Amino acid sequence: MRKTKLDPFVFWTSIVFILLVTVLLVIYRKSAEPVLDNVMTFITFRMDWAFQFLTFGLFVFLIWLAFSKFGRIKLGEGKPEFSSFSWGAMLFTAGMGTSIMYWSMIEPISYFSGPPFGIEPGSNEAAEWSLTYGLFHWGISAWSLYAFPTVVIAYSYYVKKRPSLKISTALSGALGKYADGWVAKLIDVLVIWSLVGGLGTSLGLGVPMVSAVVGSILSIEPTIGMDAVIVILITVIYSASAFLGLQKGIRRLSDINIYLAVALALFVFIAGPTSFILTYFSNSFGLMLQNFTFMSFHTDPISKGGFPQGWTVFYWAWFAATAMFMGLFVARISKGRTLRELITHMLLWGSIGGWIYFMVFGGYSMNLQLQGVSDVAKTLTEQSGPAAVVEILRSLPLDVIVLPFFVIVGVVFLSTSMDSATYILAAVATKELQPGEDPARWHRMVWGAILAVLSISLLLVGGLRVIQTSAVVVAVPIFVIYLLLLVSLIRWLREDFPNENLNK
Numbered sequence: 001m002r003k004t005k006l007d008p009f010v011f012w013t014s015i016v017f018i019l020l021v022t023v024l025l026v027i028y029r030k031s032a033e034p035v036l037d038n039v040m041t042f043i044t045f046r047m048d049w050a051f052q053f054l055t056f057g058l059f060v061f062l063i064w065l066a067f068s069k070f071g072r073i074k075l076g077e078g079k080p081e082f083s084s085f086s087w088g089a090m091l092f093t094a095g096m097g098t099s100i101m102y103w104s105m106i107e108p109i110s111y112f113s114g115p116p117f118g119i120e121p122g123s124n125e126a127a128e129w130s131l132t133y134g135l136f137h138w139g140i141s142a143w144s145l146y147a148f149p150t151v152v153i154a155y156s157y158y159v160k161k162r163p164s165l166k167i168s169t170a171l172s173g174a175l176g177k178y179a180d181g182w183v184a185k186l187i188d189v190l191v192i193w194s195l196v197g198g199l200g201t202s203l204g205l206g207v208p209m210v211s212a213v214v215g216s217i218l219s220i221e222p223t224i225g226m227d228a229v230i231v232i233l234i235t236v237i238y239s240a241s242a243f244l245g246l247q248k249g250i251r252r253l254s255d256i257n258i259y260l261a262v263a264l265a266l267f268v269f270i271a272g273p274t275s276f277i278l279t280y281f282s283n284s285f286g287l288m289l290q291n292f293t294f295m296s297f298h299t300d301p302i303s304k305g306g307f308p309q310g311w312t313v314f315y316w317a318w319f320a321a322t323a324m325f326m327g328l329f330v331a332r333i334s335k336g337r338t339l340r341e342l343i344t345h346m347l348l349w350g351s352i353g354g355w356i357y358f359m360v361f362g363g364y365s366m367n368l369q370l371q372g373v374s375d376v377a378k379t380l381t382e383q384s385g386p387a388a389v390v391e392i393l394r395s396l397p398l399d400v401i402v403l404p405f406f407v408i409v410g411v412v413f414l415s416t417s418m419d420s421a422t423y424i425l426a427a428v429a430t431k432e433l434q435p436g437e438d439p440a441r442w443h444r445m446v447w448g449a450i451l452a453v454l455s456i457s458l459l460l461v462g463g464l465r466v467i468q469t470s471a472v473v474v475a476v477p478i479f480v481i482y483l484l485l486l487v488s489l490i491r492w493l494r495e496d497f498p499n500e501n502l503n504k
Contacts, residue, residue, distance in 0.1 A: 006443065008164075009185050011429040014192040015450065021193070021470070022454060029466045034483035036469040043317055043476060044309040048299050051316040051475075054482060056296045059144040061486075062343050065151070070493060071340030075158035077436055082251060084345075087337075089254040090420065091330045091346060092353045095146055098206030098410050099415035100138065100354055104361040106385050106393050107134045109369060113377045116298075116307040122377075127370060129364045131284035136295050137315050138354035139288070140347050145319040147346040149327030152485045154334050154342060160492060163434050165328050165427040167191045167481065173488030187481065188428055191324045192380075194474040195421060196454070198322035202417050203455050205385075207231060210410040212386030213393065217403050222386075227459045234411055235452040238418035242444045246333065250419050257416045264402075265360045271397050277363035285355070317475035324478065328424045335435055359496045365392050421449045 025032050043051075080087065108130040115126035116133065149170070156162045156170040168175070168184030175184060192349060207227050214230070215222035240251035288295070298308045334342050368374040374395055380388040381393060396402045425447040426439035433439065 003079070005431045006440075007188075007429050007431045010188045014189050014429060018193060018196055018450070018454070022458070023400075025466045025470060026458070032466055033469070036466060036473055039473045039476075040469060042315075043473065044313045045306075047476070047479070048309050048313045049297075050479065051313050051320070052297050052322075054479065055141050055145055055316050056266075056293075058148045058482075059090070059140060059347075060379060062144055062147055066340045066343040067486075070497070071338060071343070073155070073159060073339045073340070075154050075337050076179065076335040076344065078336055080334075080504070082333055083437070085258075086255055087333060088345060088349045089258040090251060091326075091415075092332055092350055093254045093257045093325050093413065093416040094329050094420040095143075095350060096138075096354065096413075097202045098209065100357050101140070101361075101406075101410060101413060102205045102209050102385065102389065104134065104357040105365045106378070106380065107137070107360040108358070108366050109376050109380055109388065112366065112369060113381065114307070116300075116305070117303060118303055119249070125365060128283065128287065129282060130340045130366055131358060132287045132291075132356045132445070133295070134362050135284055136292070137287045137312065138358060139351040141296065142319045142354075143347050143350040145316065145323045146326040146330070146350065147343055148482070149273055149323050149331045149485055150334070150346065151339060151342060152329035152489045153327045155339070155489060155492060157331055158335065158435065159496070162392045163432045165332055165424070165430070165433050167324050167328070167428075171481070171484050171488055172239055173482040173491040175488075190474065190477060192425060192428055193483075194321045194478060195325040195425060196451070197470055197474065198318075198325065199418065199421055199455075201453060202414065203459075204232070206410060206414045207234075208384075208486070209386045209389050210407055210414075212384075212390050213403050213407050213410070215389045216394065224460055228456050230411070231452065231455045231459065234414045234418060235448065235455075237411070237415040238422060239445060239448040239452075241415065241419040242422040242448055243441055244384065244421070245438045245441075250416070250423060253412065253419060254416050257409075257412045260405075260412060261357075264405060264409050265356060267402070268364055268396065269360045272364040273367045276367050277360060278364045279354075280366065281359040314472070317472050318446055320476040320478050320482065321472055324481070325421060325424050326428060329420050332424075332427065357429075361392075368392065368395055417447075418451065422451065425451075 008431065020197055045404065082090070109128040111133050113121050113128050115121060115123075115129055117129075119125045149167075153165070153167070153170045156172070157165065162169045162172065166188050167178060168185075168187045171184070171187065172179035176209060178184060207230050208222070211222040211226045221357055235251070243249065243251045244252075295312070298312070300306070300308055330342075337345075365376055369376050374391055376388050376391055379391050390403075393403055393406055395401060422444050423439065426443040429447075430439045430443065438444075
């Protein structure tokens, strides 16, 4: 196999930009935080309608595309490169990570204490909406934001045969002659920054949660040193996985991850209040389906309670900021699939995986709260999210076994997110990547080392939050990229299928 060549401009500019911006944000974080918070407020309160129309519009467009004649378009020649199970495992673990473990327990409790629509906190009505909004936020809308860039990138890579896993290449249908210029290069650098920041968010949630559980097992207080040890452990695992490549490393780790995640959910489902979990999910799922359109466009302009901006719009911006990475990764592993398969599998399997975790862990957590077994809401308010997670896990039978198993699942989840990210960072900074090729191993290892050093440094100096916020702020230019991707795809479809009426 031929050697893949580095894209020097994207590689060196990205590294310099990441280091420079990170150092500046950390040094001036006290003055940077309010500025970034103001930008965040602008995004969530002034662009709420824009992100809501984008998200719902993408969902409608994807459904049309999947079941139109274009849905039969095949991505590449031959059979799929991966089995359906491994393919689904990789796309789910890359997209969700430890975030689903954390939020499936914490989000319903948060809504119970701070419900939408002016509902009284802690009331029966608040409890009915608690799981409903969790299912909504981690369902089809979120996966629509992930699936659309995937479709365009996969079309560019396999159908247009542009041998490059870069967002700028997928935008070439819209950018035209500017697709190879400095604007395109800067777009790729921006995507790398959004990916690094998105990983910061995953680590910012996952590492303290795992650290809190380890501290509970050992009966010691979690420390920054413990966080650093966990990051080093994760680095060793994801570096080994990324070194081995897609087939031998990332695929196998993702398969293991899914088995472990399902085993954990199955145990909680059986050991917990199974009947309540099922009936609560059924009621919440029905409530979500009944109000899906309303929840998609709810902005609360009269009461101005801030719930849709603080939760829904924030989530759409967060998912949009990390969606380019998902698009690049899932496009790479989707050889041999049709557009219909790609869209339906991402929307359905991605959503179902999230719904199962919210059903089990959200239902279990809410039962603890409603039955008065444990005041998780109080722990969440007075202590922290990780402390609330420990309290929930401690209430389970066989907690001596459950807690270490939870740590293993958390570490593997973080590792699968990081190994796929390392792979894509190397792919974006590579000039050409033919179907079936991987970025150079040394290149993957370099990005693995950069992410590890960056993560530990930010944990030690306490600068992780400002990096997380800056990653979501990137969602503003990413919003424009979504529109350009749409233009690209429509132009390509018109060009490749001139006799088809796109309005049918």
